[in-house]
Amino acid sequence: MGSTPRRGDTRQRIQDVALDLFAKQGYEKTSLREIAEQLDVTKAALYYHFKTKEDIVLSLFRDLSEPLDELIAWGERQPRTLETKQELLRRYSAALTGVEPLLRFMQENQATVRELSIGQFFKDRMIAMSGLIRDPDAGLTDQVRCTTALFSIHASLFAMQTIEGDPEEKRQAVLEVALDLLAQAHAPAERLGDR
Amino acid sequence: MGSTPRRGDTRQRIQDVALDLFAKQGYEKTSLREIAEQLDVTKAALYYHFKTKEDIVLSLFRDLSEPLDELIAWGERQPRTLETKQELLRRYSAALTGVEPLLRFMQENQATVRELSIGQFFKDRMIAMSGLIRDPDAGLTDQVRCTTALFSIHASLFAMQTIEGDPEEKRQAVLEVALDLLAQAHAPAERLGDR
DNA sequence: GTCTATAGTCTGATAGAC
């Protein structure tokens, strides 16, 4: 038994290969033929499991959508304190761990994702996160600090590739910098001594 | 005179329309037919001015390549001091001003640009900039600070869209935060007092 | 410098047999 590999997990295999190719060479440049060939099935087999090409992408994003929605809902129930914002960043960082290929795909194919119905969804979520983190009445510089804090966590997975080191250690370092930025945005007046 | 508009500037007009459409809907989703239609010429006319579709993109990037190369060359001639790095950030921020649509296109079509011969060029330049800004022997957190400083300038054009305000004021605010991050990465030990 | 016409290829998607 087992000489005929994989039966019944075709749907999962399609998702795996699709995400891999989408992240590697982009959504548009990846054809269904290519995905099918790599799985040794035909295009028609793909259409049994997914209605359209876009449907494959939608299925990939389901794992990311729920944790993100829960995080925002949690944030909206909390008092708008520095501690809440810091916890938001910590949870956000944790939520993104393990979905790096998906994030990379989203990051590198923004133009595509934007028109892919899932695009508006994530735009709304980023605006919501931004609204929870920064204070519209604060100074411009402090707003930039907060936005940079949020964005640095988001971007760390691709921007920090030139830095060597253990991924988890890097994640902690990014989180530390982000929390610092947040604290500075909420500090009274004096910052780095003189300067 | 002037009733027959635009003669001889077709090449420039192609570049303008192409960049606009590429930035708006992505490189792959923009066909040469679409560009030609918007200019009221035929596809063949496009091929008179540009050898391929990729060639249009290459021509767009020429304005950005030279200032960036000069900046890196300048940086490599300077002593590796905090002042040099701060000046690098200032010049980098200035160099990016005015080419926002091009940057947005590059940002949102990374997957495409990466395979477009110009991709390796910019990857090399970003690595070079990163090498000038951060110190590989410094602590992980300080390296993240430096990378975030560089990246925040780069990303400010799209990440800060939720913040209201004059673009130039926002640019200054981003620069201030970036310079702060740089200074903190080079500060001795004590940071924000207690915290 | 710009046109028409078209070659040649690939795409996402469907119908129907097994």
Add this chain to the structure above:
DNA sequence: GTCTATCAGACTATAGAC
């Protein structure tokens, strides 16, 4: 659940007239 066969439409790119 996977196959073969095929669709209509879109694409980049070229040849050659004007």
